[in-house]
Amino acid sequence: MSKKNLLFSLSTGLGLIVAVLFVLATPKKQILEQQVNKAPTIKAENLKQRLQKEDEFVLLDTRSVDEYNTGHLKGARFVNFETFQLKDVEDISKDKEIIVYCLSGGRSNQVGIQLLEAGFTNVHNLEGGMRSWKEKGFPVFYD
Incomplete structure (x- = not known):
């Protein structure tokens, strides 16, 4: 050698x-x-199927109001990441499934972690956020 x-x-x-x-x-x-500082994720394809079946869950849009107004997921509830507080979701049962999303998944992950730490037991973050959703050509809605 x-x-x-x-x-x-x-x-x-x-x-x-x-x-x-x-x-x-x-x-x-x-x-x-x-490992703990990451909320479980759901893929856009799975969420689309769930929305089509009209499964019961709460969908939280954690983007800014301007982002929300550019289009959001059907049935989404707006909760601004910048001002989010647990009192914004005090009407939701802690065992109810919650799916959070933002543009790419970062902000919604942080909200998801807050929810999990507060005792919510079934929280998922949309993997890739709205960016992934739109790249797949899935529908967005406007109020």
């Missing part, structure tokens, strides 16, 4: 060892927090 190949093999092996040590050194609490 040439010196060049030997050095490459050693550096690759050391890189792998460093990566493994980094993962092992990451506190389990931090790993769990990263």
